[in-house]
Structures are given as C-alpha cells and as structure tokens.
Amino acid sequence: MEHAASDEQITAICRLMYNNFQVNAQFVNAQLELLSGSGGEAHAANPLHSTLRESLVQLNIEAAELNYPLIQSLNELENYVIVRIEREKMRVGYVIFGPSAYSDISVDAITGFLNDYNVPANLKEAARDYYCSLPIISGFKLLHASVLLYYLIYGKELNTLDVLHHRALFSEDEHVRFERHIDKNLSDQRETTALHHDVELEKQLFQSIKEGRTEKLRELANFDPKNLGILSKSSYLRSQKNIAIAGITLATRAAMEGGLHSEIAYTMSDLYIQHMEELTDIQSVVKHRTEAMIAFAERVKQSRSEKYSRVVAECQKYIYNHIYEELTVATLAEKVRLNANYLSQLFKKEVGIPIHSYIMREKVEEAKKLLTASELSLSEICARLNFYDQSHFTKIFKKLTGVTPKQFRSY
Structure with a gap:
C-alpha cells in the first residue's frame, strides 16, 4: 500500500500546487483542523461559511478514498480536489486543492444562487466578490491537477481516465431503479425548451449518445467547463433545471437518431423531466442531468447490441x-x-x-x-x-x- 509523504513534504507540495496553478492547497487533520497551507496569497474565505470546517463538511470530504483523488463541486459554483492522507492504515488528514471555478461565473448566476439559498442582504456583496474572484481552472486541467497532486503525495501515477470514471455522479442503485421505472411506465406528456451553448460541445455530447459511446459521454458530461448560459435570472436552481430539461430533450432526439425506439426514448424523456421538477437543490439537478444523458447512451448501446x-x-x-x-x-x-x-x-x-x-x-x-x-x-x-x-x-x-x-x- 502507498505511503503518504511526511507533513513537511505535504506543506511543500501545497506551496508547489499554489505556485503552479494559483489555486490554494491546504493540509487538514482528521478532525478537519488546518495544519498548513500553500503559503501564497490566500483566497478569501467563503463568507457564507463561518469556519473552514463548515465548508469541508459540506464538501462531504470523508467520501474521499485512499486510491483516488476526489473531485467535488460545492453548489456547482466552486470546485475542489481532495486527497485522503493515510499512514500505516490510519487516516491522518486530507489535502484540499481549491476553491476554483471552471470559468468566470456570471453575475446573474451568482444572484440566482444567492436568491435560492436566501442569503442575508448583509452578506450578498461579500459573497458576490468571493465568487467573482475564484481562480479559473478548466475541468480537464483540474483533472490533471488532481493526478499531479496524488502523485506528489503518494508517488503513484494514476490514469486520468480512471480518475474520471471513479468520480461517479450517481449511484448504481439509483440508476437501476430508474431503468426499472422506465420499463414499467409510459407517458404522453413532453416538455421542451431552448438552450444556447457551445456548439462543438453539443456535437460531441449528442454524437456520443447517438453512437452509444458511454465512456466518452462520461468524460464530457463529468467535466463541462463551458458556461451554459442563464435561463432564469431570478433563480439559479430554475436556470439549471431549464438547462437540464433542454439537454434531455436534445438527448432524446440523439438517441432516436441512434436507433432507439421512439416510444422508449419519449418515455425516458418524460420520466427524467418529471423527476427533475421534484428536485430542490442544484447538485441533484446536475447529477440527474448527467444520469439521464448516460442512460440514453446506454439504451442506444443496448438496442444496437440486441439488433x-x-x-x-x-x-x-x-x-x-x-x-x-x-x-x-x-x-x-x-x-x-x-x-x-x-x-x-x-x-x-x-x-x-x-x-x-x-x-x-x-x-x-x-x-x-x-x-x-x-x-x-x-x-x-x-x-x-x-x-x-x-x-x-x-x-x-x-x-x-x-x-x-x-x-x-x-x-
């Protein structure tokens, strides 16, 4: 089993990560207390969290496993890489690389998010400043940064694709449950909407669905650094739902073009959109959107193999x-x-x-x-x-x- 670097080495690694990416890196113990940091010009703390521990608890940091770095998003606005530190089979702490953002976060997105979470008026200005000042690091660059950080700590080189696949956005049980639901239910109602986003990304995403290429789709869907636009200025949650519904609509068409029976495709569309409207937080919406797209690709793949x-x-x-x-x-x-x-x-x-x-x-x-x-x-x-x-x-x-x-x- 790999042995983590010493505390002194980890402190040096945090500085190296900051110097190369201009993103903070912090070393905390198992109780989530700060031991050392990058030593660079520290990014301001999130004004919505009173302590570092509060932020880390929301990240579900304990989900980090020994064999892979964990890449987490908080409120779908700020991103973190978490590496679990173990020595002699004992968990001694974590290294947290972040926060960062995939791209500049628009004022409309921030305003919608603050409205969704009923942030007090006296904290809104500080929160806007915080999110606007997040360092930018693209999804794929963040993936490579996670592999580098893990290598520096454990001396073990990981395959980026393995790390990407390990970052599951939905549980297998939930996926199986939805597949059974799709098989048993039919519906005539469909919702459609319009979406403005990067054309090349759309082509890659929906071509993968059309061809039933689930692995390629996971790579694209898990790390989407493009700004998909704001479809509701008053609520960031509503905006993400609108984006997800549009994506499911396009995925339905792509799946039918790939050979999936139209009745099955429309049934899937109905059920995923209906469930989408029941969700109450942003992370669940994004997770559900990805689940739906991968499910369409898997159904195309299945129908082709059976044909x-x-x-x-x-x-x-x-x-x-x-x-x-x-x-x-x-x-x-x-x-x-x-x-x-x-x-x-x-x-x-x-x-x-x-x-x-x-x-x-x-x-x-x-x-x-x-x-x-x-x-x-x-x-x-x-x-x-x-x-x-x-x-x-x-x-x-x-x-x-x-x-x-x-x-x-x-x-």
Missing part, C-alpha cells in the same frame, strides 16, 4: 475501432473466424447493406467529424482514412451526403 448477432456486432465494433486502418472483408472474416463469403451474406442480411458499403459510410461519418472539428486538409483526411485518392474520397462523400467535402466544411 444484430454477436458476429455482426463484433464486426461493427472492429470497424469503429480501426476506422483509420485499411479495412477489408477478409480482415473481418479472420477476426470473427468465418468464411468471407458467408460473413458478407450474414452482414448484408442483418444490416441491409454490404460490408464494403458500411465501411465507406463509417469512413464518411468520421470524415464529417474531421471536417468540422479539425483544420486538416482534404488530402490529409483522405490519407488518414485510407481512401484510394482525393477524387475517390470526394466521389464517395458526395454520394452519401449529397455535397462535396469542401461544401460540407463551408456550411
């Missing part, structure tokens, strides 16, 4: 994972240990198109992503996806989309 035989599903998975390689029927037949002619017949019978046509369709889908999200030239995209030449690439792309790659990029 095709194991052999065909395995071929589709291989094509997806090796889209930048040269793909042939012979290669796929070797992977699934079937005769190439038999595999071709089986694939066309289940999917409706020949394997070669399916491969070309998937390559064009990947090309569309590269045309939208990268600055690669057409010749570079053509080469990466193993088309014969640019003329062949353009011909196939136009056949499947109705426009040339150049026209698609200009839209």
